[in-house]
Amino acid sequence: MTDPTTSVADALVALRDRAPLVHAVTNYVTAGFTANVLLAAGASAAMVDNEDEAPLFAGVADAVLINLGTPQPQLREVYLATASAAAAAGTPWVLDPIAAGGLPWRGALARELLEHRPAAVRGNASEIIGLYRLTGLDTDGRNGSGRGVDSSDDPADAVDAARGLLAYSTAVSASGAIDHIAHEGGLATVHGGSVLMTKVTGTGCSLGALVAAYCAAVDDHGVATIAAHTHATVAADIAAETATAPGSFAVAYLDALHAVTPDDILRRAHIEWQPR
Amino acid sequence: MTDPTTSVADALVALRDRAPLVHAVTNYVTAGFTANVLLAAGASAAMVDNEDEAPLFAGVADAVLINLGTPQPQLREVYLATASAAAAAGTPWVLDPIAAGGLPWRGALARELLEHRPAAVRGNASEIIGLYRLTGLDTDGRNGSGRGVDSSDDPADAVDAARGLLAYSTAVSASGAIDHIAHEGGLATVHGGSVLMTKVTGTGCSLGALVAAYCAAVDDHGVATIAAHTHATVAADIAAETATAPGSFAVAYLDALHAVTPDDILRRAHIEWQPR
Amino acid sequence: MTDPTTSVADALVALRDRAPLVHAVTNYVTAGFTANVLLAAGASAAMVDNEDEAPLFAGVADAVLINLGTPQPQLREVYLATASAAAAAGTPWVLDPIAAGGLPWRGALARELLEHRPAAVRGNASEIIGLYRLTGLDTDGRNGSGRGVDSSDDPADAVDAARGLLAYSTAVSASGAIDHIAHEGGLATVHGGSVLMTKVTGTGCSLGALVAAYCAAVDDHGVATIAAHTHATVAADIAAETATAPGSFAVAYLDALHAVTPDDILRRAHIEWQPR
Known part of the structure; x- marks a missing residue:
C-alpha cells in the first residue's frame, strides 16, 4: 500500500454497491444510533x-460486529458462539472491546474472543492498551488508564499495543483525536474530525460497526478499516461546518455519512501512511 | 367501507382525544424512537x-404492542403471557413479527402468538409471507426471502399472505414503498412516503406501535390500521419536503407526526380501496 | 440557603470543571438519550x-444513577448490590423510581433501595407519592394515580410525600410543569421549561442522571438537585425559542444543555425558595 486515499474512495463505492448486512451483537445504549449510522453510510x-x-445469523449476514458495551451474563455464550460461527462461515467479524482494560469480567471475555480471530479490532487508546495487556504479550507491562468508555490515553501511545494485537487480527485501530490503524503493511493515521464526536454517545461504537460493513465490501481488511475511519472522519468534518453543539452535530453527522461521495473522500481525506 | 380517507381523518381526532397509553414489549434497538413516535403522534x-x-400492565394499558425485534430467551414467556393477558382483558394488541420468516426460533414464537388473536399484524412483505408460511395455511408453499429486518419482497406480493393471516387477526399490513392492508372488508393501499424511511432505523417498528395506539382510539381495527399507516405516510411526505438525508429526516418525521392535522390527512392522503 | 440561583450558577461551573463520570444502571429505552444529555451538559x-x-464500577465512578425503567428480574440483585456498593464507597447515588407506585414488583424494589440512602430521589409526582406510600410513613393513605411513566398528579400535590422521603434521602424532587425539590432546609420550586419536554422520551430519566452528575460536582446535594433541574429547565426554555415540535425540540435541548452558561442561569433561572 502507498497512499491509501484512492483505495478508500474505491471502498466507499464498493460499500454502497454491496450494501452489506451487518449483524451487530452490541449494547443497548448505542444500538439505535449504530443502526442509523450503518443505514446512513450505505x-x-x-x-x-x-x-x-445469533450463531445461525452470523452465517447469513455479510459481516458481524461484537461490541462489549453492556455484556449481560447470559450474553457471554452468545458472543463466543457468534464469533466462532462467523469464523467458521468465513464472515468477517469485528471486535469492539468497550472498557475491556478497566473491567475484569469483560476483559477476560474480550481476551477469549480474540482466539476467534477478528478481521479487525477497534477501540479507544485505553481499550487497545488494556486488551493488549490482557494477552500477556505486553512484556513492558504498560497499562491503560481508562475508567470507562472514555479514553484517558492518547491514540499515539496505543500504537505498540495495536501492533501487538496484530497477532490476532488483520487490522487494529485505536481511534481518537487522530485515529491510528495498524496492520501488517504499516501504520495509517487518519486526521480530522471534530471534538463534538466525543459529546455524542455511540460515535465510537458505530465506527466499529462501520468497520465491519467495510470488511464485507473490501477484501483487504486493512484498507476496509482505514476506509471506515476516513468515511466517519470526513463526515464529521462536514457536520462540523454547520453544527456547533452535540444535538445538531449528531443529526448533521448522519446526514453527512449519507451524502459523502468518493470525490469528497479524495478532496478531504487526510491520511498519513508509514510502511513498516 | 368506501373511501376510508374521511374515517382516517376522524381517527386522528380520536387518537389525539384519547391519547392512549401503549404498552410496548419491544426491542432495545428502536424502543426510544418508538416511544418518541408515539408521543409525537399524540x-x-x-x-x-x-x-x-407485563401481564398485569397489559390490563391497565389502552393497547399492547408485541415486537419480536430482539427476543431474549427469558422474554419468551413474557410475550406469551402479555398477549394472553391482553386478550383476556380485551386490550387490543398488535403483533410485529420482525424477521419471523428468516429465524426459526422467533418464527415459532410468532406462530404461537397468533393463537392469542392480535387486533392487527404489521410487518414488511418478507415477514408477512414468512409468517403465513409458518401457519401451514399457505398451500402454495411460496416463501419470503428476507434475511433480516429488511424486506426483499414487494408488499404487493404479500397480499395473499396478508389475506391468509386474517384467519388470526382483524387487520394485516405488509408495509413498504406502498403499504398494503388487508381486512375482511377488502384491501387498502396507502401510497406516498419517502425512501428515506428505509434509512432510519425503527420506522417500521414504530409504525406497529402506532397501529396499536390507533386500535385503542378506534373500534374498527381495519380503519385503525389504515389510519396509522396514513398518519405515518403523510408525515413522511411532509418531512421529505425539507429533509434530504436520514438524520434530518428522522427529526422532521417526528415533527410532522406531531404537526399533521386532520385537514392534512384529507388533502394529502392517497388511499386506494378495493372491496372484497 | 437563601436564593439558590447564585449557588446553581456556581454548580454549573463545578460540573464543567469536574466532568463527572456517571455510572447509570438504567433502562434500555432512554439509555442513549441519557448518555447524550450527560455528555452535552458537561x-x-x-x-x-x-x-x-456494576458493584465494582460504583466505586470507580463519580456518581451512580439507579433508574427502574425496565427492571428485568436478573437486574434486581444488580440494583441492590450497586446501591450498596455506592453507599459503601461514598459515591453519591440517585434513585429514579419509574412507575414505582403503579407496579408492585418494582415498587417493592424501590422501597428496598431506599435503605441504601440515596443522595437524591427524582420522580414525577405520581412516582414520589407512590413511593412514599410504600414506606408506610404516609399515615394519610393518600395515593398516587399514575398508571405508567406519565404522571397524573401535580407536583405541588407531591410536596408532603417528597418531604416524607427525606427520611431516606438528602433531596427529593417531584418534577413536572413546575419542579418541586424538598430538602431539609426547605422547598425550592423551579419554574419554566416547555410542554414539549413531555413529548420527548427520556427527559425525566436523563434529569435523574443529571442530578447524579451534579451530586458528584457539588457537596451540598440539595443545591446539586436544584442545579440539575435548573440547568434542564433553562435549556428547555432556550430550546423552545427555536423549536415548536418534538423532534427538533430534542435536538435543540441537547444543544442548549451544552451551550448554557452560568450567566444564562443567572439571567433566566426562576427559582422560588421557601425555608422550612
Missing part, C-alpha cells in the same frame, strides 16, 4: 443476540 | 417487559 | 449493569 443492520439465533 | 408509551409486571 | 456516562461489574 449498509444495513440487524441486531440479533438470542442464543438460538 | 399517544403515550410505556415499555414494560418484566415477567411479573 | 459530564460523562457509562452504563454498566453486569452483576460482576
